[in-house]
Amino acid sequence: MWPLFALVLGLLVGSFLNVVVHRLPKGESIVFPPSRCPRCGHRLGPMDLVPVLSYLALGGRCRYCGKPISPRYPLVEALTGGLFLLASLHYPPSLEALLVFAFLSLLVALAFIDLDTFELPDGLTYGLLLLGLLAAALLAFPLPFGEALDGALLAAGALALIAGYGGLFLRRFQEGKAEVPVGPHQVHMAALFGALLGPGVGMALAFLAWGLSGRTGKAVVLPDRVTLPLLPLVLLLAPALGLDFPEALRGALLAAGGLALAGGLYWALRPAPPEEEGEEEPVALGYGDVKLMGALGAWLGLYAFLGLFLAVFAGALLGLLLRQRKIPFGPYLALGGVAAFFFGEALWRAYLSWLGL
Numbered sequence: 392m393w394p395l396f397a398l399v400l401g402l403l404v405g406s407f408l409n410v411v412v413h414r415l416p417k418g419e420s421i422v423f424p425p426s427r428c429p430r431c432g433h434r435l436g437p438m439d440l441v442p443v444l445s446y447l448a449l450g451g452r453c454r455y456c457g458k459p460i461s462p463r464y465p466l467v468e469a470l471t472g473g474l475f476l477l478a479s480l481h482y483p484p485s486l487e488a489l490l491v492f493a494f495l496s497l498l499v500a501l502a503f504i505d506l507d508t509f510e511l512p513d514g515l516t517y518g519l520l521l522l523g524l525l526a527a528a529l530l531a532f533p534l535p536f537g538e539a540l541d542g543a544l545l546a547a548g549a550l551a552l553i554a555g556y557g558g559l560f561l562r563r564f565q566e567g568k569a570e571v572p573v574g575p576h577q578v579h580m581a582a583l584f585g586a587l588l589g590p591g592v593g594m595a596l597a598f599l600a601w602g603l604s605g606r607t608g609k610a611v612v613l614p615d616r617v618t619l620p621l622l623p624l625v626l627l628l629a630p631a632l633g634l635d636f637p638e639a640l641r642g643a644l645l646a647a648g649g650l651a652l653a654g655g656l657y658w659a660l661r662p663a664p665p666e667e668e669g670e671e672e673p674v675a676l677g678y679g680d681v682k683l684m685g686a687l688g689a690w691l692g693l694y695a696f697l698g699l700f701l702a703v704f705a706g707a708l709l710g711l712l713l714r715q716r717k718i719p720f721g722p723y724l725a726l727g728g729v730a731a732f733f734f735g736e737a738l739w740r741a742y743l744s745w746l747g748l
């Protein structure tokens with residue numbers, strides 16, 4: 392009975408996620424007004440809203456205007472139903488299972504919103520992060536709190552640095568404009584000092600730069616052309632500097648992750664976003680992906696890195712196949728995250744035995 396219940400619940404939640412994906416990016420209410428046909432605007436009745444089945448029964452067309460309905464709607468419903476079913480096979484009926492349902496629902500919504508808009512709404516990424524940390528703190532599920540927090544910071548820090556180096560290459564090593572009061576510059580600075588002096592000091596110095604930037608209205612930070620090239624140098628020379636390499640790397644990632652997630656939260660909570668001015672700098676990876684990666688770290692711990700690996704692999708493969716120039720990375724991260732959540736340990740063990748370990 393439990394898997395069947397999970398499947399039906401997933402289909403219904405999937406139907407709701409269609410509304411979220413459609414309306415949330417436009418800032419529309421998710422509860423009101425009731426669903427309408429996007430073509431003719433006719434209000435949909437209960438018989439039109441049965442997940443998957445209505446679509447099949449109506450032959451993929453609107454009952455009122457006869458125009459085709461996007462197959463995306465039944466697809467999202469079937470996908471969510473399938474994911475809930477998968478979760479029900481791993482978790483018995485429990486609060487934990489409900490948390491996993493929420494984890495999966497948020498990832499489905501994020502993936503499809505990113506596909507549509509190339510954006511990952513802060514409410515959903517930080518919601519996923521917060522829910523993961525809260526579940527860890529209250530239930531030690533899916534991880535003990537320490538591991539969840541470390542996972543979030545390490546994962547966000549790693550992707551923030553990848554984005555930093557990607558951006559530097561795209562700008563051909565030209566210095567980017569530093570944001571006031573906080574932006575990627577502080578993240579890179581935190582990483583450098585985190586590697587040298589430990590994550591606490593790294594974060595403290597970067598927060599100090601953030602505070603000074605806010606106070607003076609000017610960017611008070613070290614340039615990326617200093618911090619980004621110095622970081623790998625420090626890590627390479629760790630033994631010569633009297634540092635332990637794994638500790639230095641950990642310090643860099645933790646500090647960078649702390650700044651990336653705190654800075655992202657600052658920009659998310661700022662009441663009025665400023666007008667975009669001037670040309671946008673080329674970015675390799677958006678900070679939306681960094682926040683999503685941090686959220687995955689809270690749920691998966693170090694297995695988030697396996698998820699990232701799977702995401703890059705799937706993204707590269709599909710990018711080559713579809714020959715798209717601009718591809719959103721969020722759907723791949725979500726996919727990799729789900730795969731690593733359910734099969735991470737099994738995949739890791741298979742990989743080790745393949746290596747002969």
Ligand SMILES: [Zn+2]
Nearest residue numbers: 428431453456
């Ligand atoms: Zn219609």
